[in-house]
Amino acid sequence: MAARGTQCFLTVTRKYSSSADKNVAFLGLGNMGGFMAANLAKKGFAVRGYDPSKEALAAAAKNGIAEANSIAAAVDGADVVVSILPSNKVVLDAYLGKDGVVQHARKGALLIDSSTVDPNVPKQIFPVAIESGKGFTDAPVSGGVMGAQNATLAFMAGGRKEDFERSLPFLKAMGAKQFHCGEVGSGQVAKLTNNMLMGITGMATAECMHMGIKMGLDPKVLLDVLNNSSARSWSTEVYCPVPGLVPTAPSSRNYDGGFKNELMVKDLELASSMALGIRSPIPLGAVATQLYRIVQSRGYGQKDFSYVFQLLKEDAEKKK
Structure with a gap:
């Protein structure tokens, strides 16, 4: 376009x-x-x-x-x-x-x-x-x-x-x-671009929060640091993937009532198809798409997409 x-x-x-x-x-x-x-x-x-x-x-x-x-x-x-x-x-x-x-x-x-x-x-x-x-x-x-x-x-x-x-x-x-x-269709372009970035930042927040917590940091302290530093984002302020830190986030409600992981997969696939059509490179978008597909393949498609934090946590525990 x-x-x-x-x-x-x-x-x-x-x-x-x-x-x-x-x-x-x-x-x-x-x-x-x-x-x-x-x-x-x-x-x-x-x-x-x-x-x-x-x-x-x-x-x-x-x-x-x-x-x-x-x-x-x-x-x-x-x-x-x-x-x-x-x-x-x-x-x-x-x-x-x-x-x-x-x-x-x-x-x-x-x-x-x-x-x-x-x-x-x-x-x-x-x-x-x-x-x-x-x-x-x-x-x-x-x-x-x-x-x-x-x-x-x-x-x-x-x-x-x-x-x-x-x-x-x-x-x-x-x-x-x-x-x-x-023009018609441009609303969809804006939305798919937004959702791909949301998926990427959500994935990044989950893996970095998990890393810091596993290294012994207090989750509340870590989140406070991120929200007052250069890593601050919607995923840290509003949609933190770690349960109990942001009461209104889906993670604090058993990952229910949010944006379902299966819908995130759908939107990332649509965005990936759009990018392919114009030969726009999306290396991070491709990784995010695959990670949320894994969440879905494990039976968590109905959970909020921030459930990716639990996936990382579960996999880390298996490797102890």
């Missing part, structure tokens, strides 16, 4: 639009989507949701989300459709399938996909949506489950500027920062 498609501009204003867009269809009510839909409802939008999981639908209903039994039923009459779905195939089926969003959403609707997918996925959806009289933007998110719950997510959007500006009231209801990154 040309450089002009990857320049990002930050929007931090908190003013909400008086737009007539009030009816929202929300597709995907899992760990992230359930909270995102709930925050839209809290801001006064009328939200109708769909998820193949009955449990997810029931949980969303408690937060004011009306239930729909299909994608077509969810998007019927909606001004705006928001989705956060797990894979390339699911997103393409949801939008371009015969029972999908483009076929059944009303003319003039705005479609916002917050899934993390290959940049070519929104590029396939965009022209079909535009031809059918609908707006479309890819707007993946960063901030994890806590960010979704607290409406502090960062959105990285690609697509037409007018569609991005129309999406702002909804993005602001669900998050704290909104970036317009350029």
Whole structure:
């Protein structure tokens, strides 16, 4: 992708639009989507949701989300459709399938996909949506489950500027920062770049924390040193992989309720494919991808990706 498609501009204003867009269809009510839909409802939008999981639908209903039994039923009459779905195939089926969003959403609707997918996925959806009289933007998110719950997510959007500006009231209801990154697909480029770096720094934090602790340093002292030195990062301040040091980190909750390792593997594979396509060297990204694959192969795919610390710890103990 040309450089002009990857320049990002930050929007931090908190003013909400008086737009007539009030009816929202929300597709995907899992760990992230359930909270995102709930925050839209809290801001006064009328939200109708769909998820193949009955449990997810029931949980969303408690937060004011009306239930729909299909994608077509969810998007019927909606001004705006928001989705956060797990894979390339699911997103393409949801939008371009015969029972999908483009076929059944009303003319003039705005479609916002917050899934993390290959940049070519929104590029396939965009022209079909535009031809059918609908707006479309890819707007993946960063901030994890806590960010979704607290409406502090960062959105990285690609697509037409007018569609991005129309999406702002909804993005602001669900998050704290909104970036317009350029043409359609550029939001995905920004997100995959972010997640590869997150995976690399998470891996590095885990191995260095393990090394220092094994050498006899008090974990709390070591973390304090890192957070006040040049190694300071999001992985040390917010997402420490060592249990008990940061109470809000997944590591302090048995590595549950965070960003699943299997999703990290998926995103790193997408980022690796993107890098391969442009011959961009990613030696650290490749190592990180393999390490998180090992975590998954050992049966910990459902745990937060910071579980890599426990993997290193377990392997070290076996070699005593």
